Amino acid sequence: MVFSSITFLIYFLPITIFLYYVAPVRLKNTLLLAASLFFYAWGEPIYIFLMIFSIVVNYAAGICFEHIENKIKCAGDDSFRLKRAMFAKKAVIAAAVAVNILLLGFFKYADFLISGINMIFGLAIEPLELSLPVGISFYTFQAVSYLVDVQRGNVKVQKNIIDFAMYISMFAQLIAGPIIRLADIECSLHRRTLSLSMFADGSKRFTVGLAKKALLANGAGALWEAVCEVPYAEMSVLTAWIGIIGFTFQIYFDFSGYSDMAIGLGKMLGFDFPENFRYPYTSRSVTEFWRRWHISLGSWFREYVYIPLGGSRCGALRRSFNILTVWLLTGLWHGASMNFVLWGLYFALLLVLEKAFLLRILEKLPRAAGHLYTMLAVIISWAIFALDTDAIIPYLKTMLGIGAPAIYDLDALYMLSGNALFFAVLAVGSTGMVSALYRKFFSGMGTEYEGKERAALKMIVENVCLAALLIISLAYVEASTYNPFLYFRF
Numbered sequence: 399m400v401f402s403s404i405t406f407l408i409y410f411l412p413i414t415i416f417l418y419y420v421a422p423v424r425l426k427n428t429l430l431l432a433a434s435l436f437f438y439a440w441g442e443p444i445y446i447f448l449m450i451f452s453i454v455v456n457y458a459a460g461i462c463f464e465h466i467e468n469k470i471k472c473a474g475d476d477s478f479r480l481k482r483a484m485f486a487k488k489a490v491i492a493a494a495v496a497v498n499i500l501l502l503g504f505f506k507y508a509d510f511l512i513s514g515i516n517m518i519f520g521l522a523i524e525p526l527e528l529s530l531p532v533g534i535s536f537y538t539f540q541a542v543s544y545l546v547d548v549q550r551g552n553v554k555v556q557k558n559i560i561d562f563a564m565y566i567s568m569f570a571q572l573i574a575g576p577i578i579r580l581a582d583i584e585c586s587l588h589r590r591t592l593s594l595s596m597f598a599d600g601s602k603r604f605t606v607g608l609a610k611k612a613l614l615a616n617g618a619g620a621l622w623e624a625v626c627e628v629p630y631a632e633m634s635v636l637t638a639w640i641g642i643i644g645f646t647f648q649i650y651f652d653f654s655g656y657s658d659m660a661i662g663l664g665k666m667l668g669f670d671f672p673e674n675f676r677y678p679y680t681s682r683s684v685t686e687f688w689r690r691w692h693i694s695l696g697s698w699f700r701e702y703v704y705i706p707l708g709g710s711r712c713g714a715l716r717r718s719f720n721i722l723t724v725w726l727l728t729g730l731w732h733g734a735s736m737n738f739v740l741w742g743l744y745f746a747l748l749l750v751l752e753k754a755f756l757l758r759i760l761e762k763l764p765r766a767a768g769h770l771y772t773m774l775a776v777i778i779s780w781a782i783f784a785l786d787t788d789a790i791i792p793y794l795k796t797m798l799g800i801g802a803p804a805i806y807d808l809d810a811l812y813m814l815s816g817n818a819l820f821f822a823v824l825a826v827g828s829t830g831m832v833s834a835l836y837r838k839f840f841s842g843m844g845t846e847y848e849g850k851e852r853a854a855l856k857m858i859v860e861n862v863c864l865a866a867l868l869i870i871s872l873a874y875v876e877a878s879t880y881n882p883f884l885y886f887r888f
Contacts, residue, residue, distance in 0.1 A: 399437055400573065401607075401611075401656060401660075402611045402612055402656075402659075404872075404875060404876055407608075407875070410433075411663075414429075415666065417429055418430065419592070427560055427564045428560055430569075431563050431567065434568050434569040434572065435449070437572070438532065438569065438572060441532060442529065442531065445531040449537065449566070452498065452501065452537065452538070453559075453567065455497050455498075456498070456544060456545060457559050459490055459493070459494035460544070460545070460556055460562075461555065461557070463487060464557075466490065487549075491545050491546070491548070491549045494545050495545055498538050498541050498542050499538075501538065502534055502538045506534065506535070506734050507730070508525075508526050509528070532573060533572040536571070536572065536573070536574065536577055537566050537567065537572065539577050539698055540565070540566060540578055540579070540580075543577075543698065543701075544580050546702055547580060547581060552581055553581050554584070565578075565583070565587055570660050570669070570671075571660040571664065571671060574656045574660070575657065575660065575692070575694050576657055576661070576673075576694035577694040577695055577697075577698050583669050583670070583671075599662075599665050600661075600662040600663065600666035600667075601666060602860070602864055603658050603659075603662030604663060605662070606662075606867070607654075607655040607658025607659035608655065608867075609655075609867040610651045610654060610655030611651065611652060611659070612871040612878075613867075614651040614824060614827060615650075615652035616648075616874070616880055616882075618645070618820075619645070619880065620880050621640070621644035622645040622784075625637055625640060625641025630793070630796055631803065632803060633796050634803060634804045634806050634810045635796060635797065635799045635806065636806035636807070636811070637806075637810040638793060638797045639797060640813055640817075642781050642793075642797065645780050645781075645784050646777050647821075649780060649783075649784075650679065650828055651824070651827070660674075661673070674692060674694050675691060675693065676689075677828065678690035678691035679828045680769070680829050680830070681769070681772050682768030682771075683756070683768060683772055684745065684748045684775055685757060687772055687776060695728070695731075700724075703724050703727060707719075714754065717753065721750055722743070722746045724746075725742040725743065726739065726742050726746065729741050729745075732783070737787045740782050740787070740790070781793055
C-alpha cells in the first residue's frame, strides 16, 4: 500500500484519521500502532514478524542498557564491577546494532553478495531471491539511531513498548521517510496537541505532495519509460537527453512528493517531521545539492558515520577516505546492485574534488555557471542510478553523441514539442518560484483588501486551488495504470 493508491486515499486514511481523533488520548498511540502494523502487513503479511522482532530486540536493548546503568550507579568504588558493567553496557548496544545491520544485510544484500562470490570464484551458488521487506532500510536506521542516541545520552530509554513500537513502525513515514530520530519527536511521542490549524496545514501539505506525485512524477516517469523502450542503435542524442531529464524530474517529484505527504500526515496526527527536500535543483554545487536532497538521510550518515570517522577535522587524505566510506554506504543503502555502488563512488569523487578546490572555483564563477555544472553532474548521476550496470556506458555515450545514429530525429522532435509545456511546468515546480509568486500575490493585496477581507480571500483561493488539485490527482490515480513509487523497495 502506498500513499498514492486508491486503497490508501479512499479507505485506509479516512478510517484511520476518524478512529484516531475519536479515540481517547491514552489509546491514540495504540491505535496508531495497530494501523501501522496493518499498513505494513497489507502487501507482505509474513514480514510483520520481522518488524515485531526488530521492535522487541531494540526495546529490550534499551531496557538492558538502563538496567546496567543503574548497576553502575550502585557499584561505588568497586572498580572491577564498574569496568564489567561499562563493558556490558557497550556490548548490549553493539549487539543490538549488529542484529539490525545483519537483518538489513541478509534481506537486502544476500543475493548481491552471492553474485559477487560466484563471479570472483567461478561458483554457481543459487540466489535466495528474497523479497525485500517494505521500509526495512528506513526503520532499521531509525532503530540504530535510537540505540546510539541512548548510549550517548541524547534520548531517554523508552519504557513503554507501545510508544516505542509506534515510533519504529509509524505508517506516516515508514516506506520512504523522512528518517525520524527519536529526538525529533520524543516529546510528541508521549504527549501531543491536536489542533484544527495543524490538521489543515497537514492536509494542504499532503494534497500538494499527492499532486506532485500523481500529476508531475508519473507524467515524467512515463516519458522516461518510453525512451527506455528505444534501442540504443536507434536512439538519437536528443532522445537520450529527453529521457534522462524526464527521470531527473520524476525522481524529484516522486520522492519529494512522498516526503510532503509524509510530513502532512505527521501534522494531521500531531507530529512535526523534519523537512526532507529544499529545492535541490537550485543548487550551485554538488555539496549544496546534498544539503538539500534527502536531508534526513544525509543527516543520519553525517551524525552516525561521517563524524565518528573523524569528519572534516582531519587531514585531506583521511577526510577523503571518510567521504568515500560514507558514499559507498549511501550507494549500497539505495540498492544491492553495482550501479548504486558506482553512483555512490561518483558522488564521493565529486565531493572530494569540491572540498579540495572546486568549491573555491565555483564561488568565483557566475551563479548560472555553478548551477549548470551541478545540474549536469546530477543528471549524469541519475543515468547511473536508473540504469542497469551494463546499460550505463551505452546510454552515457549516446548522450555525448558517441555512436549515436543522429543528433535528433523526428520522434525526438515530436516528443520534445509535445512535452515542452510539461517540461516548463516541471522546471518551475522544482524551484521555489511558485511559493514566491503565491506570497507576492497575497502581499500585494494590501491596498485593495485589508484585515478579515484579505484573510477570507486568501482562504477561499487556497481552498479552491487545493480542492481542485485533490480532485484532479484522485482522478489521475484512479484512471492511470502507471503509478510507480521509486523508493518503495529501499
